[in-house]
Amino acid sequence: MYRLHNKAFEILREEIEVCSSNDKKGKQKRLIALKRLQQMRLNPGRRAKLNELRDAVVDVFPIFSETALKEAAKANRKPSIFGKFKYLAIGLTGVAGVVTVLNLPHPNIRWFVAKTAPILLVPSHMNMDFHYWGARNSVQEAQIMLKSAANFSDIKQVENKIAEAEQHLSHIPIWFLGYYPEVYCQNFSCSWNFSFDEFENIRTQIIHLETKTIREKQAFIPLVEAQQVYRGAKRKLSIAKTQKQKQLAMFSMQSAIKTIAEVPSGTLAKKKAETQLKAYKRYYEQVAQKK
Numbered sequence: 001m002y003r004l005h006n007k008a009f010e011i012l013r014e015e016i017e018v019c020s021s022n023d024k025k026g027k028q029k030r031l032i033a034l035k036r037l038q039q040m041r042l043n044p045g046r047r048a049k050l051n052e053l054r055d056a057v058v059d060v061f062p063i064f065s066e067t068a069l070k071e072a073a074k075a076n077r078k079p080s081i082f083g084k085f086k087y088l089a090i091g092l093t094g095v096a097g098v099v100t101v102l103n104l105p106h107p108n109i110r111w112f113v114a115k116t117a118p119i120l121l122v123p124s125h126m127n128m129d130f131h132y133w134g135a136r137n138s139v140q141e142a143q144i145m146l147k148s149a150a151n152f153s154d155i156k157q158v159e160n161k162i163a164e165a166e167q168h169l170s171h172i173p174i175w176f177l178g179y180y181p182e183v184y185c186q187n188f189s190c191s192w193n194f195s196f197d198e199f200e201n202i203r204t205q206i207i208h209l210e211t212k213t214i215r216e217k218q219a220f221i222p223l224v225e226a227q228q229v230y231r232g233a234k235r236k237l238s239i240a241k242t243q244k245q246k247q248l249a250m251f252s253m254q255s256a257i258k259t260i261a262e263v264p265s266g267t268l269a270k271k272k273a274e275t276q277l278k279a280y281k282r283y284y285e286q287v288a289q290k291k
Contacts (some may be wrong), residue, residue: 004040010075138165219269
């Protein structure tokens with residue numbers, strides 16, 4: 001480390017040119033001041049501070065600009081740790097920007113980088129890996145939730161999980177799946193093949209889940225509606241005062257029971273309906289006998 005940094009020297013040299021004249025005396029003063037600064041510039045040691053810079057020139061040029069001296073002293077300071085971090089951050093930001101461009105979802109860019117510098121595509125492969133496992137885990141969770149679903153609200157949660165899986169799948173570029181990322185897999189131990197077959201397998205599972213969920217949802221809707229009708233009819237029957245009111249309530253109960261009995265078989269709604277149906281029919285028959 002030298003006592004005078006090049007940038008500080010240039011600031012002072014420019015001010016010396018301003019202060020000195022072009023006659024013989026002016027040139028001599030200029031040479032004296034520059035010689036002093038050159039010595040600082042060539043001698044290793046602690047960086048010269050403002051007072052030292054001022055002493056090097058003011059006896060030769062009393063009108064030397066204080067602003068120029070302060071600017072030179074600032075430029076001559078040893079870079080702080082924060083300054084180093086700033087430049088490091090700028091450099092890293094630039095590198096990150098280049099890597100981001102190289103990882104843009106554009107076939108021509110990706111294929112070119114894959115052939116010439118595949119390691120630069122690690123962010124893309126990490127992203128694909130994340131979304132693959134996100135899709136797979138969401139599908140597995142949806143399957144478990146569907147098997148244990150007990151009501152309409154549970155079916156809605158399954159739908160949300162399926163939507164989550166589809167969202168993950170949409171972030172995997174199909175056109176790039178044929179390229180096996182050897183560099184990435186060597187360092188991160190890939191547990192899937194980055195292949196179109198893997199992608200299609202998950203998509204098939206999602207379609208299958210969607211079909212089952214739609215069927216279950218369509219089965220639950222009439223069940224829920226019929227349950228509401230039955231409960232309403234039962235309540236009306238309990239407060240009915242005329243024979244006509246009782247008959248209307250009985251008719252509504254009978255209609256609800258019929259709807260529940262027609263819930264499609266093989267559905268979760270049907271299993272739930274079968275248990276309720278026995279109780280509903282038993283109550284209806286008891287009321288009908290008393291009528």
